[in-house]
Amino acid sequence: xxxxxxxxxxxVIYAIGLFALAQxxxxxxxxREKDSAEYFxxxxxxxxxxxxxxxxxxxISAEQIVGMSGSGYAxxxxxxxxxxxxxxxxxxxxxxxxxIFLKNEIYTMPQFLEQRYGTRIRTLMAIFWLGLYxxxxxxxxxxxxxxxxxxxxxxxxxxxxxxxxxxxLVYQLRGGLRAVAMTDIVQVSLLxxxxxxxxxxxxxxxxxxxxxxxxxxxLLERVPGHFEMIxxxxxxxxxxxxxxxxxxxxxxxxxxxxxxFNQYIIQRALAAKSLREAQKGVMFAAYLKLLMPVIIVLPxxxxxxxxxxxxxxxxxxxxxxxxxxxxxxxxxxxxxxAAIIASTASxxxxxxxxxxxxxxxxxxxxxxxxxxxxxxxxxxxxxILLAIVTARPxxxxxxxxxxxxxxxxxxxxxxxxxxxxxxxxxKRATEAGALAATIGSFVLSIALKALWPSLPFxxxxxxxxxxxxALAVVFSIKQPATAGSNRVNTADxxxxxxxxxxxxSFGVIAILTALYTIWW
Numbered sequence: 001x002x003x004x005x006x007x008x009x010x011x012v013i014y015a016i017g018l019f020a021l022a023q024x025x026x027x028x029x030x031x032r033e034k035d036s037a038e039y040f041x042x043x044x045x046x047x048x049x050x051x052x053x054x055x056x057x058x059x060i061s062a063e064q065i066v067g068m069s070g071s072g073y074a075x076x077x078x079x080x081x082x083x084x085x086x087x088x089x090x091x092x093x094x095x096x097x098x099x100i101f102l103k104n105e106i107y108t109m110p111q112f113l114e115q116r117y118g119t120r121i122r123t124l125m126a127i128f129w130l131g132l133y134x135x136x137x138x139x140x141x142x143x144x145x146x147x148x149x150x151x152x153x154x155x156x157x158x159x160x161x162x163x164x165x166x167x168x169l170v171y172q173l174r175g176g177l178r179a180v181a182m183t184d185i186v187q188v189s190l191l192x193x194x195x196x197x198x199x200x201x202x203x204x205x206x207x208x209x210x211x212x213x214x215x216x217x218x219l220l221e222r223v224p225g226h227f228e229m230i231x232x233x234x235x236x237x238x239x240x241x242x243x244x245x246x247x248x249x250x251x252x253x254x255x256x257x258x259x260x261f262n263q264y265i266i267q268r269a270l271a272a273k274s275l276r277e278a279q280k281g282v283m284f285a286a287y288l289k290l291l292m293p294v295i296i297v298l299p300x301x302x303x304x305x306x307x308x309x310x311x312x313x314x315x316x317x318x319x320x321x322x323x324x325x326x327x328x329x330x331x332x333x334x335x336x337x338a339a340i341i342a343s344t345a346s347x348x349x350x351x352x353x354x355x356x357x358x359x360x361x362x363x364x365x366x367x368x369x370x371x372x373x374x375x376x377x378x379x380x381x382x383x384i385l386l387a388i389v390t391a392r393p394x395x396x397x398x399x400x401x402x403x404x405x406x407x408x409x410x411x412x413x414x415x416x417x418x419x420x421x422x423x424x425x426x427k428r429a430t431e432a433g434a435l436a437a438t439i440g441s442f443v444l445s446i447a448l449k450a451l452w453p454s455l456p457f458x459x460x461x462x463x464x465x466x467x468x469x470a471l472a473v474v475f476s477i478k479q480p481a482t483a484g485s486n487r488v489n490t491a492d493x494x495x496x497x498x499x500x501x502x503x504x505s506f507g508v509i510a511i512l513t514a515l516y517t518i519w520w
Contacts, residue, residue, distance in 0.1 A: 003153055007330030014190070014334040018183060018341070019171050025182040026175020035369040039176035039376055040353040041107060041271040050181045051281025054268045054346070055090075056288045057184035060191060061343030065296055065336060066144040069320075070313035072300025075237040076226030077519060080293035081246040082255075084512055087286040089255040091505045093269075094282040097260045099493045100424055102275050109263045109420075110358040115487040116423040117431035119362075124438060126358040128412065129263060133351050135394060136409060137264075138344065138387035143395040144314065145340035151318030153333075162388055164337070168344035169384045173377055176352075180345045181268055187338040188288070194335025195295025201323050202302035219302060226301045229519040242456035247516070250410075250458035253465050257413040261420045264350030279497060283504045290511055344384075351383040352376040410457050414465035415441025418472050423488070431485065433476030437468040444468065 003011070037043050046054075071079040106112045110129070114122035146161035153160075172179045203215030220227060230246065231238050245251060259265055272278035296317075303316040306323075310316060324332055356376040361367050367375075418437040422429035444464045448455060455463075497505075 003329060003333065004326040006327050007333065010327070010330030011334050011337070014337070015167070018186065018338070019167075021186065022171045022175060022179040022183050026179040034176070034373055036357065036372040036376070038178065039373045040349070040357065041267070042176070042178040042181060044271050045273055046181055046268065046271045046277070046281075047273060048277045048280035048284060049185060051268045051272055051278060052284025052288065053188040054181040054184040054342075055265060055282065055285040056292075057187045057191070057339070057342035058180075058264055058268065058346035059086075059343070060188075060292065060296070061141045061145070061339050064292075065195075065339055066148050066314055066317050067140070068296045069300035069303075069317035070315070071240075072226075072297035073303050073310065073316035074313040075231075075240060076223070076228060076301060077293070077297060078229050078231050078237075078241045078246070080297045081229065081241065081251060083289050083292040083296070084515060085246065085251055086255055086259060087289040087508050088512060089252075089259045090282045090286040090289065091508060092256070093260045093266075094279040094501070095497055095505075096495055097266075097424065098269055098278050098282070099275060099495055100488070100490055101266070101270060102272070102278060103490075103493050104488050106270060108354055108358055109261055109266065110354060112488065113419065113423070113434070114358075117419075117429075117434045117481075118485055121419070121431055121434045121438065122358060123362075124435070125416075126354050129354055130351060130359075132409065132412070133264065133347050133354075134383050134386050135390060138347050138351075138383065139391040139394050141340060141344050141347065142387055143391040145336075145344075146391075147314060148318045148321075148336055148340075151315060151321075158392075161391055164340055165344065165384045165388045168341045169348060169380060171341065172345040172349060173380060176373075176376070177267065177271060177349050180342070180349055181271070184342055187342040190331075190335040190338045192288075192291070192295060194332040194338075195299075197328060197332055198317075198320055198324070199294055199298045199302075201328075202299050202306065202320050205323055206302060206305055215302075219305065223301065223304050226304060227519055229516055239454070239456045240458075242459050245456065245458045245462065250456075250461035250465075253414055253417050253461045254410065254458075256421075257409075257416045261416055263354055264346050267346075267350055267353065276498065279501050283501060286508050287504070290508065348380045348383055352379040355379045410461045411442050411445040412438075413441075414445070414461050415439075415468045417465060418468045422469075422472055422476075424490070427486065427490075428476055428480075429472065430476040430479055430481040432479035433472035433474075436475040437472035440471045441465075441468045 068079055068082070101112065104112070104115065110122040110126040113125055142161050142165050145164050146157045149155055149160035149164070150157040200212055203212045203219070205215070206218050207215035228235070230243055231241050232243065242249070269278040269282060272281060299320045300313070300316040303310065303320055307316065307319045310319060321329065321332060321336075353376065356372050356379060360375050361372060415438040418441070419434040422433065441464055444467055445460060448460050448464065452460075
């Protein structure tokens with residue numbers, strides 16, 4: 001596909017406008033220098049709409065658009081459970097997790113672990129998250145984003161990969177989290193509009209120009225197997241989405257870890273003006289998550305009819321973009337870039353936050369604010385360069401990168417959920433128990449994968465979660481905490497939520513019930 005001059009003009013206008021907006025919101029007000037609270041947490045002043053939009057922009061990137069659309073092509077609508085169950089998870093995060101985090105003025109997840117358990121678990125998890133964000137998350141975003149750019153424009157994939165990484169770095173380097181979060185409302189608006197256009201045009205193409213409803217009906221008739229939400233054991237992709245585990249099993253482990261205890265996601269809510277503002281933000285994000293399968297998964301399913309002979313499932317979304325007319329192609333391509341850039345910038349900022357505040361600032365005496373901001377920027381540069389260099393070696397051989405990401409992060413997520421849930425809600429949990437759960441999660445996951453390779457990874461996560469929980473409880477009882485080691489205050493935390501939050505929560509539950517009833 002060759003983009004026309006009009007398409008290129010639209011893309012250039014978007015890039016210039018985004019960069020200008022990011023620099024404008026990043027400006028130092030009143031001549032004061034940017035401190036670490038401003039650079040890493042936007043001085044805790046983010047409004048709900050910025051929080052909600054930024055949560056989605058950080059989450060929805062090439063690994064979601066390209067990767068999940070590819071899984072829609074290969075598996076079908078069942079992959080949408082990652083999106084729809086996330087909406088319910090966000091309600092849990094808003095009601096029960098955020099009150100504790102904000103009450104204790106938490107900046108980073110390793111900081112919470114230090115205040116709750118001690119320094120060893122903080123250091124261990126800080127190093128783990130840095131490795132995960134750079135070598136799994138950043139690499140996957142850039143790799144899949146470069147695939148999309150190469151397929152749509154014919155550009156060299158390596159050049160596309162470098163260009164995406166450097167643009168994301170430069171546009172947020174000066175302003176930090178504020179530059180990311182305050183521009184994400186533009187990014188998400190463009191993403192939703194562009195995604196809906198792709199879905200509309202693909203369905204219209206399937207119907208032969210007779211409309212979206214007719215196209216959807218044709219899709220249901222011709223590929224009914226792609227509209228099963230709960231896969232049975234005979235399904236060829238049962239191992240990826242093992243039946244009821246998406247509702248009552250391992251997917252909960254993945255979602256709670258990702259939305260509740262993942263620095264680059266939760267960082268937006270930690271930067272809220274208030275708890276109520278944070279809760280409104282996560283609710284806004286929950287409703288956007290309900291919409292995402294229409295934008296992401298549906299084009300992949302449509303590609304089964306429109307492009308049945310793709311070499312790899314991850315080529316589905318870029319191939320569907322070839323249906324777009326001049327002008328619209330530029331807009332949708334800009335939306336895809338928006339998703340890639342927003343998520344990449346979010347990852348970069350969170351990497352800088354964890355390294356600077358949880359590792360560098362803990363070495364020796366506390367550092368001056370100006371020095372912390374400088375180190376954060378240097379870390380941002382180093383992280384994106386590492387991701388650019390390692391993306392192809394790590395991801396070049398995978399057909400469905402989205403599933404690769406889920407499986408390999410799943411080696412650690414059971415332990416992460418255990419240590420945070422016990423840290424939040426069980427006062428007897430100790431650092432010894434947390435370390436046992438963290439290390440045990442990885443060792444048990446590797447062992448089960450080797451000894452029981454046919455076990456679906458989602459079921460493996462559930463089993464490892466139970467075993468890691470048992471380890472944490474046993475070690476916590478055998479090695480009680482020393483006095484004063486738990487510095488997290490939960491005594492006067494209130495979990496009450498507003499009437500609007502409760503009503504919106506009921507709405508999410510009702511919509512999910514209807515969706516799973518229809519597509520069971």
